[in-house]
Amino acid sequence: MAYLLTINGQSHEVDVEGDMPLLWVVRDHLNLTGTKFGCGMAQCGACTVHVDGVATRTCVMTVADSVGKNITTIEGLQSPQAKAVQQAWVELQVPQCGYCQSGQVMSATALLEQNPNPTDADIDAAMSGNICRCGTYPRIKAGIKMASAQFTNAAETA
Amino acid sequence: MNIRRFLKTDTAVPDSSRRSFLKVSAGASAGLMLGVSFSAPSALAQQASDAALEMNAFVSISPDNTVKVLIKHLEMGQGVYTGLATCVAEELDADWSQVVCEHAPADVTKYANLLMGQQGTGGSTAIANSFMQMRQAGAAAKAMLVAAAAAQWQVDASEITVSNGVVSHGNHSATFGELAVAAAQQPTPDRASLTLKTPGEFKLIGQDNTLRKDVGKHNGTAIYTQDVKLPGMLTAVVAHPPRFGSTVRSFDASAALARRGVQQVFEIDSGVAVVASDYWTAIKARELLQIEWDASDAETRSSGDILAQYRELVETPGAIAEAHGNPDSVLSASSDVTELMFEYPYLAHAQMEPMNCVAQVNGDSAVMWYGCQSPTSDKAAIAQLLGTSGDKVTIHTVFAGGGFGRRANPASDYVLESVQIARQVPNTPVKLVWSREDDMQAGYYRPAYVHKLSAALDAAGKPNAMKIRIAGQSIMAGTSMAAMMVRDGIDNTSVEGLTEFAYEVPERQVELHSPQVGVPVQWWRSVGHTHTAFSKEVFIDALARKAGADPVAYRLELLKNNPRETAVLKLAAEKAGWGTTELPEGWGRGVAVHTSFGSTVAEIVDVSVDGNNFKVERVVAAIDCGIAVNPSIVKAQVESAIAYGLSAALADEVTLTDGHVDQTNFHNYRVLRMNAMPVVETHIVPSTNAPSGVGEPGTPPIAPAVANALAAVTGRTFTRLPLRLA
Ligand code: FES
Numbered sequence: 105m106a107y108l109l110t111i112n113g114q115s116h117e118v119d120v121e122g123d124m125p126l127l128w129v130v131r132d133h134l135n136l137t138g139t140k141f142g143c144g145m146a147q148c149g150a151c152t153v154h155v156d157g158v159a160t161r162t163c164v165m166t167v168a169d170s171v172g173k174n175i176t177t178i179e180g181l182q183s184p185q186a187k188a189v190q191q192a193w194v195e196l197q198v199p200q201c202g203y204c205q206s207g208q209v210m211s212a213t214a215l216l217e218q219n220p221n222p223t224d225a226d227i228d229a230a231m232s233g234n235i236c237r238c239g240t241y242p243r244i245k246a247g248i249k250m251a252s253a254q255f256t257n258a259a260e261t262a
Numbered sequence: 263m264n265i266r267r268f269l270k271t272d273t274a275v276p277d278s279s280r281r282s283f284l285k286v287s288a289g290a291s292a293g294l295m296l297g298v299s300f301s302a303p304s305a306l307a308q309q310a311s312d313a314a315l316e317m318n319a320f321v322s323i324s325p326d327n328t329v330k331v332l333i334k335h336l337e338m339g340q341g342v343y344t345g346l347a348t349c350v351a352e353e354l355d356a357d358w359s360q361v362v363c364e365h366a367p368a369d370v371t372k373y374a375n376l377l378m379g380q381q382g383t384g385g386s387t388a389i390a391n392s393f394m395q396m397r398q399a400g401a402a403a404k405a406m407l408v409a410a411a412a413a414q415w416q417v418d419a420s421e422i423t424v425s426n427g428v429v430s431h432g433n434h435s436a437t438f439g440e441l442a443v444a445a446a447q448q449p450t451p452d453r454a455s456l457t458l459k460t461p462g463e464f465k466l467i468g469q470d471n472t473l474r475k476d477v478g479k480h481n482g483t484a485i486y487t488q489d490v491k492l493p494g495m496l497t498a499v500v501a502h503p504p505r506f507g508s509t510v511r512s513f514d515a516s517a518a519l520a521r522r523g524v525q526q527v528f529e530i531d532s533g534v535a536v537v538a539s540d541y542w543t544a545i546k547a548r549e550l551l552q553i554e555w556d557a558s559d560a561e562t563r564s565s566g567d568i569l570a571q572y573r574e575l576v577e578t579p580g581a582i583a584e585a586h587g588n589p590d591s592v593l594s595a596s597s598d599v600t601e602l603m604f605e606y607p608y609l610a611h612a613q614m615e616p617m618n619c620v621a622q623v624n625g626d627s628a629v630m631w632y633g634c635q636s637p638t639s640d641k642a643a644i645a646q647l648l649g650t651s652g653d654k655v656t657i658h659t660v661f662a663g664g665g666f667g668r669r670a671n672p673a674s675d676y677v678l679e680s681v682q683i684a685r686q687v688p689n690t691p692v693k694l695v696w697s698r699e700d701d702m703q704a705g706y707y708r709p710a711y712v713h714k715l716s717a718a719l720d721a722a723g724k725p726n727a728m729k730i731r732i733a734g735q736s737i738m739a740g741t742s743m744a745a746m747m748v749r750d751g752i753d754n755t756s757v758e759g760l761t762e763f764a765y766e767v768p769e770r771q772v773e774l775h776s777p778q779v780g781v782p783v784q785w786w787r788s789v790g791h792t793h794t795a796f797s798k799e800v801f802i803d804a805l806a807r808k809a810g811a812d813p814v815a816y817r818l819e820l821l822k823n824n825p826r827e828t829a830v831l832k833l834a835a836e837k838a839g840w841g842t843t844e845l846p847e848g849w850g851r852g853v854a855v856h857t858s859f860g861s862t863v864a865e866i867v868d869v870s871v872d873g874n875n876f877k878v879e880r881v882v883a884a885i886d887c888g889i890a891v892n893p894s895i896v897k898a899q900v901e902s903a904i905a906y907g908l909s910a911a912l913a914d915e916v917t918l919t920d921g922h923v924d925q926t927n928f929h930n931y932r933v934l935r936m937n938a939m940p941v942v943e944t945h946i947v948p949s950t951n952a953p954s955g956v957g958e959p960g961t962p963p964i965a966p967a968v969a970n971a972l973a974a975v976t977g978r979t980f981t982r983l984p985l986r987l988a
């Protein structure tokens with residue numbers, strides 16, 4: 105069946121089974137491979153994208169349910185929060201194997217978009233759904249704080 | 263990096279026959295002679311302007327001023343792109359921003375691991391074996407640039423200086439790119455002419471300002487096996503047997519084949535393969551397979567039964583792995599023997615990227631794309647399977663989403679599975695993808711073990727005799743590496759860390775039982791040290807308590823002839839405030855120190871206990887790994903190794919019920935998440951010794967340090983992993 109999706113501001117029509125998770129639509133059919141597969145059951149966060157601005161696990165969201173939503177993958181990240189997170193990720197050398205990091209960046213960006221100045225507890229709560237087997241957690245936390253400081257400082261000087 | 267570019271650059275340097283090879287050797291640690299072979303550059307003067315000009319097997323320079331370093335090891339997060347490129351750039355005097363990295367092809371004649379004798383990554387050897395070789399490769403390329411400049415400017419080469427990617431003399435100056443074509447035609451420099459820098463001259467080695475070269479991981483552009491896309495590519499999944507050793511008796515694929523997008527279903531050695539247009543189609547079709555399994559050769563025991571057998575085994579004498587004096591007579595004469603039994607579960611690697619591999623078989627040749635950790639042995643295994651020769655097998659290595667040992671499988675299990683499938687779909691690239699459930703349930707695992715340690719203390723409270731018995735599967739037995747790694751029935755990976763006991767105990771003996779069990783096992787980050795360090799460090803702590811001694815002071819006394827462990831332990835203790843800072847009520851502090859892969863790590867852990875729950879609050883680590891090529895990456899690896907080991911200390915456990923693995927995914931194989939990650943502080947011992955391992959040595963001390971911290975609060979001794987207060 106054909107489904108019309110809005111991904112990174114563009115319309116895409118895909119002809120797949122309605123129960124196909126959005127993850128496999130973007131990866132296998134739209135060639136957007138930045139979104140990763142880690143568990144397939146909403147346990148690891150590797151497949152996180154933004155659906156109407158909310159960090160969402162695409163491995164358990166069907167293509168049928170994705171119609172009419174505004175979907176942003178790592179390839180389409182534009183917001184100042186996203187740029188700040190990615191800049192901090194490079195500056196602090198956060199990724200190791202990197203396989204979880206698209207999901208980490210998506211979750212961190214969604215957090216900062218909602219809460220520009222998160223506490224340690226806020227960060228733990230927002231990020232504990234994203235597993236990193238390389239254990240980059242300390243640098244992820246530091247990266248979120250570095251990105252957050254950019255906004256707090258910008259807000260103060262504005 | 264996309265695959266097309268990958269292929270293009272891979273063929274940009276014509277593989278013309280090498281005119282000559284030159285061996286350059288230099289002394290290194292442990293008395294090893296590290297050799298480097300430089301293939302002489304082919305005549306490439308007519309190359310297109312963007313093509314890389316090969317200076318030697320590791321270094322190419324393009325007229326656009328890019329320095330490309332070929333990396334002979336797999337980048338799986340440990341930072342090997344950056345580490346090896348740093349060594350090249352240091353001696354080349356390149357500007358760090360002009361350096362790019364790419365995985366080297368599978369070619370053991372040029373890219374062998376000098377500590378293994380074959381191309382492969384493991385044992386925390388990447389920097390250790392490459393440190394001199396990469397520096398020599400950089401120095402040789404620099405010499406060719408200098409020679410080209412000297413000829414062009416008609417000046418003496420010795421008066422030419424090179425700095426930050428610029429070659430200069432008086433009023434002359436040129437970039438590497440401008441000299442590349444001429445430099446590639448220079449003769450390969452001879453060994454005597456290469457002068458390497460002294461540590462005092464290093465500009466990049468030891469600095470934190472070298473950003474990682476495995477780029478694209480913050481924006482989704484880095485390419486892993488999972489992301490490989492090739493024209494006409496199909497996706498395969500495999501229905502593996504529900505128990506290890508079961509085989510397919512019969513299967514009915516009619517419902518699966520009726521699904522749109524399903525191409526083929528067929529039996530292979532490891533189960534039934536479904537080949538389809540994409541992953542979801544393949545997985546849904548797999549659910550429709552009706553398979554009858556033959557369990558007559560299957561392992562049908564539960565892990566509880568297996569551990570019970572091991573507990574019996576350690577009560578009986580085993581093969582002697584190491585013997586000093588006669589501990590039995592001392593122990594039997596003692597009226598007060600301390601005895602502890604330790605238990606360790608099977609563990610899954612659970613690397614973030616589930617196992618996968620892309621293969622295309624055309625007649626008797628194969629082309630592979632994957633995060634290849636063992637090019638030489640994988641290549642040989644593929645060639646053997648296809649009945650062809652190694653030169654018919656091409657491997658393109660891409661980033662691996664973690665490994666922790668799993669990707670270096672001595673049987674090349676997942677690699678051969680993918681080739682078996684691709685062979686049935688000739689001339690078509692096929693991507694084999696394991697689901698997380700496959701990854702958790704189809705093996706391989708860190709073996710389960712039981713240890714029994716017994717010791718007697720002398721009048722001063724120091725151990726004067728110790729008996730150690732270990733029971734657990736051999737990782738090496740039955741593999742292609744058995745001949746090399748199993749001696750007189752002793753698989754060193756089962757006992758390492760308890761043999762060559764770091765603490766001074768005059769009479770000691772280590773014995774081993776290696777029972778055959780039908781559960782596939784493999785090394786897991788830090789291999790034998792994952793369990794031996796726990797027994798050793800928890801046991802020593804228990805002996806210190808018995809002797810009424812401070813755990814750090816007790817260790818230092820028993821390490822007085824071991825200056826390296828002493829220095830590392832003292833540094834960690836000092837930085838952690840051991841014995842000098844007060845802890846809140848309900849908190850405890852524990853210590854462990856261990857040497858593995860040539861490096862020593864001490865960790866001091868603070869835990870807080872609340873009823874039957876506890877939290878690891880802080881870890882202070884000290885590491886002596888020789889020269890830290892990139893201190894930021896060393897610290898990242900220590901944090902990573904701690905997180906990985908802590909996950910096993912707190913939660914990881916694979917169990918079997920009647921031969922079925924109970925765990926399926928991250929909801930029941932619980933791994934460390936951010937909310938349980940402690941603050942980690944890492945201190946590096948300054949050193950001018952040759953670099954030693956970094957990826958693994960941080961793992962062994964963490965679990966015992968946590969157990970010892972819990973002991974400090976509760977007064978109990980913890981001898982099972984994962985740790986439980988109740
Ligand atoms: S793949 Fe979706 S949460 Fe793991």
Ligand code: FES
Pocket residue numbers: 199200201202203204205235236237238239240339614663664
């Ligand atoms: S960086 Fe490897 S899993 Fe997170």
